Amino acid sequence: MISELNQTPKAMRLHIGVFGATNAGKSTFINTISGQDIALVSPVAGTTTDPVFKPMELLPLGPVVFIDTAGLDDTSELGELRIKKTISQLEACDAAVLVISSENTDAAKIDEYVQTIKKAKIPFIVVVNKINGKTSGLDLNSFEAPAIEADLSDKNSIAAVKEMLVGLLKDNIEEPPLTSDLVKKGDVVLLIAPQDIQAPKGRLILPQVQILRDLLDNECLVMTVTTQNIKAALESLSAPPSLVITDSQIYKEVSQIIPKEVRLTSFSMLMAKNKADINRLVEGAKQIDKLCDGDKVMILESCSHHPLEGDIARIKLPNLLKKYTGKNLEIVTVSGQTLPEDISDVKLAIHCGGCMVNRRSMLAKQNKFERLGIPMSNFGVAIAYMNGILNRVCY
Numbered sequence: 001m002i003s004e005l006n007q008t009p010k011a012m013r014l015h016i017g018v019f020g021a022t023n024a025g026k027s028t029f030i031n032t033i034s035g036q037d038i039a040l041v042s043p044v045a046g047t048t049t050d051p052v053f054k055p056m057e058l059l060p061l062g063p064v065v066f067i068d069t070a071g072l073d074d075t076s077e078l079g080e081l082r083i084k085k086t087i088s089q090l091e092a093c094d095a096a097v098l099v100i101s102s103e104n105t106d107a108a109k110i111d112e113y114v115q116t117i118k119k120a121k122i123p124f125i126v127v128v129n130k131i132n133g134k135t136s137g138l139d140l141n142s143f144e145a146p147a148i149e150a151d152l153s154d155k156n157s158i159a160a161v162k163e164m165l166v167g168l169l170k171d172n173i174e175e176p177p178l179t180s181d182l183v184k185k186g187d188v189v190l191l192i193a194p195q196d197i198q199a200p201k202g203r204l205i206l207p208q209v210q211i212l213r214d215l216l217d218n219e220c221l222v223m224t225v226t227t228q229n230i231k232a233a234l235e236s237l238s239a240p241p242s243l244v245i246t247d248s249q250i251y252k253e254v255s256q257i258i259p260k261e262v263r264l265t266s267f268s269m270l271m272a273k274n275k276a277d278i279n280r281l282v283e284g285a286k287q288i289d290k291l292c293d294g295d296k297v298m299i300l301e302s303c304s305h306h307p308l309e310g311d312i313a314r315i316k317l318p319n320l321l322k323k324y325t326g327k328n329l330e331i332v333t334v335s336g337q338t339l340p341e342d343i344s345d346v347k348l349a350i351h352c353g354g355c356m357v358n359r360r361s362m363l364a365k366q367n368k369f370e371r372l373g374i375p376m377s378n379f380g381v382a383i384a385y386m387n388g389i390l391n392r393v394c395y
């Protein structure tokens with residue numbers, strides 16, 4: 001009998017590559033996590049030569065395929081070819097697991113593997129294996145990725161590893177819904193989209209279009225108005241709307257007009273939830289209160305030239321930060337994808353909404369700042385916080 005699991009096309013499954021040195025325990029990892037002896041395990045180094053695909057159901061995520069690869073350290077002539085193949089395999093993966101044996105902890109080699117995976121720009125976890133009840137002595141915080149020690153020969157040890165892997169995949173690959181967790185079929189939703197000087201001529205901006213489309217897909221009844229027509233819109237409805245979504249720059253005005261019992265949110269809060277880990281962005285915004293005179297705040301824009309948000313990044317947000325904190329802050333704006341070399345003196349980072357970048361790269365940036373111990377928020381969340389309405393909005 002063909003199970004439903006096996007009917008999911010391979011292309012639709014998340015591909016998880018398992019990488020590491022020969023004999024690290026890559027095949028053992030796949031066997032233990034799937035509970036089956038499918039990948040060939042051998043105490044002799046170099047048993048797995050070509051990538052082997054192992055489909056399975058990784059609950060609660062669903063169908064995935066693990067890819068068992070040849071060791072990244074095979075120095076034979078044939079080995080070099082295998083490594084090339086392994087690296088091209090890596091680039092086609094959605095996520096990776098780097099298995100390191102605690103019996104083989106050559107720091108330079110480990111760093112080489114980590115850099116190889118990082119170059120492929122895919123999220124990964126590090127599993128330090130064969131610890132046999134001891135600790136490996138490796139610094140688990142040094143990998144720039146979640147890392148865990150485990151005994152892969154022990155089925156109980158794999159539960160924590162599985163949880164870490166599922167967490168990684170959830171954060172990185174599953175996009176949280178824009179609106180479907182806030183609305184239901186038939187709900188009336190009011191959108192407030194000021195067509196002011198910053199709005200592009202003749203069109204709506206991407207977050208507005210995406211959210212409108214999402215609401216239509218959820219069979220909502222959507223009304224879109226500019227700021228001056230909020231009252232007229234409310235009066236035209238026989239009952240209050242079930243949700244109001246506004247541009248975050250006019251939060252204050254809108255929250256004064258919209259009755260308290262009506263749920264309010266902003267385009268940027270919904271985009272932040274979809275694009276990044278919003279809870280961490282909210283935590284980051286709370287750090288604004290801790291800023292002192294002379295502290296450096298870094299404002300980051302994903303695009304080098306962004307006519308819409310340029311004004312927010314350079315004028316509105318800096319002014320709001322200074323006014324709200326009353327402190328003499330040093331505010332720098334960085335455009336584009338590359339960060340300055342040394343950002344260790346930054347006390348707070350505030351990122352743009354990232355409408356042109358994907359969730360994976362926003363999360364990577366959040367992780368980077370977290371590793372550096374720098375709190376990070378984004379424009380919409382920080383503005384909501386400083387306007388005192390973060391408790392008022394839903395997301």
Ligand SMILES: Nc1nc2c(ncn2[C@@H]2O[C@H](COP(=O)(O)OP(=O)(O)O)[C@@H](O)[C@H]2O)c(=O)[nH]1
Nearest residue numbers: 023024025026027028041042043130151152153
């Ligand atoms: N003691 C111990 N042995 C392990 C563990 N993981 C793997 N091994 C053994 O290490 C050897 C190499 O494992 P294998 O999965 O074939 O390595 P691969 O080359 O990376 O696929 C085998 O003999 C495994 O049984 C572990 O966590 N603890």
Ligand SMILES: [Mg+2]
Nearest residue numbers: 026027047048
């Ligand atoms: Mg193997």
